[in-house]
Amino acid sequence: MKIDPAARPFTAVAAAPTLLAALGRRPRTALALGLLTAGVTLFFRDPDRTPDRAPVTDPDVVLAPADGMVVHAGPAQDGVAPEGEWQQVSIFLSLLDVHINRSPYGGRVVSVTHVPGRFLAAYRAASATKNERSEIVVERLVAGAPRRVVYRQLVGQLARRIVTRIHAGDDVATGERIGLMKFGSRMDVFLPPEVVLEVSKGRRAVAGETVLGRFPSASAVPGQAPA
Structure with a gap:
């Protein structure tokens, strides 16, 4: 899935404590923080879209x-x-x-x-x-x-x-x-x-x-x- 570039700083901030928890051998905390990081990143998801009832070229x-x-x-x-x-x-x-x-x-x-x-x-x-x-x-x-x-x-x-x-x-x-x-x-x-x-x-x-x-x-x- 495409992610908008605006996600990068937010993902980086969210990922930092996840990495620290992993390095500190705290798997449950790392998993929870990892899910939070994924959620922050998915907020910036950018799916392709196709009009359902008319082409985008229709001027009306x-x-x-x-x-x-x-x-x-x-x-x-x-x-x-x-x-x-x-x-x-x-x-x-x-x-x-x-x-x-x-x-x-x-x-x-x-x-x-x-x-x-x-x-x-x-x-x-x-x-x-x-x-x-x-x-x-x-x-x-x-x-x-x-x-x-x-x-x-x-x-x-x-x-x-x-x-x-x-x-x-x-x-x-x-x-x-x-x-x-x-x-x-x-x-x-x-x-x-x-x-x-x-x-x-x-x-x-x-x-x-x-x-x-x-x-x-x-x-x-x-x-x-x-x-």
Whole structure:
């Protein structure tokens, strides 16, 4: 299984007492610490993903940016969304979830903004505006019309570090890896009103596979529902 390079310092720190216990001929302690080391390393696992219902080249599809539980899906929460009219999908990541993040929508990265803040529990609504976070804006032209999607990486009580590996001016594909959050966190995705949501609160999401919603097809005949 692929492990993200960000795991190296954490694995090294966790492995040091394991080695000392082994050298001290304390097999039970070494085994317990070895399992802990393996758990820390597996937190950074980076599995390959394949969309389950549409290819990543489909310009109408928005995919989940993170593994976890959908804790909100619908109109944007008051005071949380960017200016304008938006829908919001929020995904809470537990310690057991894969923490590699992916772009929910492909296009040109308009901006990447890091905002320092607090470390409230990521499942709380207040975390969206008070916690440390990175906000990413992606725009794409489809049939000459711009489509904009905004998403945020938010840290929680245990997640104290956001890694964002894209920058303004980059081109990203739908489902492309864009970074990770370390040790429990949340991702918010803000979608225009015309997007038809395909997830609801309580559903499990899989990054790069679960379809969050779809833009109306640019090729659809006016007055006729897309096939």
